[in-house]
Amino acid sequence: MEFLAETFRTALALILSLDGEVVTAVVTSISVALWSILFATLAGVPAGVAVGITEFPGKRLVITILNTLMALPTVVVGLAVYGIISRQGPLGELGLLFTPKAMIFGQTILAIPIVANFTLSTVKGADPRIIPTALTLGAGPFQSILQLTRELRFGIMAAVIAGFGRVIAEVGVAMMLGGNIRGYTRTMTTAIAMETGKGEFALGLALGIILMAVALLVNLFLNILQQR
Amino acid sequence: MNALYRLIGIRQSHGERTVLAIDDLALFPGKLYTLTGANGSGKTTLLTLLALLAPPTAGELRYEGEPVQWTNAALLGLRRQVTLLHQSPYLFDGSVFANVAFGLKLRGIRGDEKQRRVEQALELVGLPGFGQRRARELSGGEAQRVAMARALALEPKVLLLDEPLANVDRGTSELLEGVIAALPERGTTVIMTTHDPEHPGRLGGEQIHLIAGELACPGFVPEINASTGFQTEGVSNRAYL
Ligand SMILES: Nc1ncnc2c1ncn2[C@@H]1O[C@H](COP(=O)(O)OP(=O)(O)OP(=O)(O)O)[C@@H](O)[C@H]1O
Ligand SMILES: [Mg+2]
Numbered sequence: 205m206e207f208l209a210e211t212f213r214t215a216l217a218l219i220l221s222l223d224g225e226v227v228t229a230v231v232t233s234i235s236v237a238l239w240s241i242l243f244a245t246l247a248g249v250p251a252g253v254a255v256g257i258t259e260f261p262g263k264r265l266v267i268t269i270l271n272t273l274m275a276l277p278t279v280v281v282g283l284a285v286y287g288i289i290s291r292q293g294p295l296g297e298l299g300l301l302f303t304p305k306a307m308i309f310g311q312t313i314l315a316i317p318i319v320a321n322f323t324l325s326t327v328k329g330a331d332p333r334i335i336p337t338a339l340t341l342g343a344g345p346f347q348s349i350l351q352l353t354r355e356l357r358f359g360i361m362a363a364v365i366a367g368f369g370r371v372i373a374e375v376g377v378a379m380m381l382g383g384n385i386r387g388y389t390r391t392m393t394t395a396i397a398m399e400t401g402k403g404e405f406a407l408g409l410a411l412g413i414i415l416m417a418v419a420l421l422v423n424l425f426l427n428i429l430q431q432r
Numbered sequence: 433m434n435a436l437y438r439l440i441g442i443r444q445s446h447g448e449r450t451v452l453a454i455d456d457l458a459l460f461p462g463k464l465y466t467l468t469g470a471n472g473s474g475k476t477t478l479l480t481l482l483a484l485l486a487p488p489t490a491g492e493l494r495y496e497g498e499p500v501q502w503t504n505a506a507l508l509g510l511r512r513q514v515t516l517l518h519q520s521p522y523l524f525d526g527s528v529f530a531n532v533a534f535g536l537k538l539r540g541i542r543g544d545e546k547q548r549r550v551e552q553a554l555e556l557v558g559l560p561g562f563g564q565r566r567a568r569e570l571s572g573g574e575a576q577r578v579a580m581a582r583a584l585a586l587e588p589k590v591l592l593l594d595e596p597l598a599n600v601d602r603g604t605s606e607l608l609e610g611v612i613a614a615l616p617e618r619g620t621t622v623i624m625t626t627h628d629p630e631h632p633g634r635l636g637g638e639q640i641h642l643i644a645g646e647l648a649c650p651g652f653v654p655e656i657n658a659s660t661g662f663q664t665e666g667v668s669n670r671a672y673l
């Protein structure tokens with residue numbers, strides 16, 4: 205009991221003193237997640253909207269695949285991207301492995317299906333009059349789709365935040381592609397996973413508390429958006 | 433006079449069901465038409481076709497003498513001349529002003545001219561000073577009138593009105609009837625659906641009556657079904673792109 209209380213005090217002290225190691229891990233986590241979600245948004249939102257508003261043969265299949273991809277185990281994505289960017293892989297010459305860029309690569313792939321799927325369901329639930337209304341007021345096809353996304357902005361923001369929530373909390377990709385290099389690719393999750401094992405329990409706990417706070421904020425945001 | 437619209441052998445089907453079958457119909461510019469018929473008789477379907485929002489299953493639609501090409505490039509120019517006020521209109525999230533200005537901005541109308549046309553349109557429907565209200569916070573009848581203002585602001589060549597007076601109070605109905613009746617003189621062709629048996633006579637113009645998707649013979653006295661739906665039928669985000 206005394207051990208836990210003591211560790212907790214140390215963890216709090218680490219957070220409050222803005223311990224260098226803690227701050228670096230938090231900053232790395234958040235910046236990698238932000239870059240990933242930026243790319244995932246650029247790919248996932250248009251994909252979700254496109255699937256949502258068009259009819260084409262095989263649409264069902266595409267949706268099923270998107271759903272399956274949403275549940276991709278992070279280690280599988282890690283494995284696949286590792287294969288692509290490791291020295292012998294097709295992108296091996298870029299030397300991406302164990303860099304933040306590699307983590308961004310993997311987490312983008314992880315987030316795209318989530319962003320696309322959530323966007324898709326928002327579009328499917330959209331008022332069916334939006335596009336015809338825009339068209340009859342003189343909008344072209346592209347402008348009316350733009351108007352549709354404007355009307356759905358809260359749902360699309362929720363999709364993006366859900367994707368962010370997934371990547372900030374994942375450990376598989378960050379560990380396998382980043383390598384948990386101190387001060388470089390060490391994130392909150394990899395630090396918790398590895399450092400705890402090495403007896404740095406207070407550091408792990410400090411990061412765990414921050415991660416929880418971030419997750420809480422993300423969910424709070426999601427909730428507010430879904431009320432709109 | 434040359435016809436504005438000409439419908440030849442038009443069929444509109446949903447699956448197996450044919451819901452509109454018009455062999456020959458000509459509509460002339462600068463006139464006012466009232467479109468009547470029971471629920472489900474095909475009024476909205478016909479207006480959706482005339483608004484160039486959905487191609488017919490079969491047949492030919494001519495606009496100003498030319499067969500309509502159902503390609504995005506050709507449609508954009510035509511749709512800028514024709515506006516449909518939906519039976520239960522959709523207002524975009526945002527201010528009333530932004531809604532009424534929507535089509536004006538698309539036509540490159542900005543600044544003072546935009547301001548003037550928005551204010552004028554809101555005045556016409558009896559909602560002066562409503563510009564800064566949030567569209568989502570309007571009452572049903574107010575929303576209907578804002579949608580009407582949004583269409584009027586465009587000063588379109590053709591105004592298709594799907595039961596524009598169904599949700600509004602008596603005073604407003606009289607106000608809007610006056611506005612609608614005055615449009616043909618300014619060169620706007622109006623085609624308006626209604627369930628009110630007095631409208632065709634009071635508004636003047638010609639009456640088109642549909643029975644189960646077909647034109648009723650001239651002079652036929654329609655039986656009127658007063659109930660109006662709150663529907664979004666015949667319209668879908670997907671179908672138009
Ligand atoms: N998307 C659709 N799918 C299947 N059937 C449809 C669709 N849209 C309309 N219909 C059918 O077409 C018929 C004509 O509908 P329409 O909306 O044109 O009637 P209406 O004359 O406008 O009726 P109301 O007075 O109720 O507005 C109806 O029987 C309707 O059920
Ligand atoms: Mg109707």
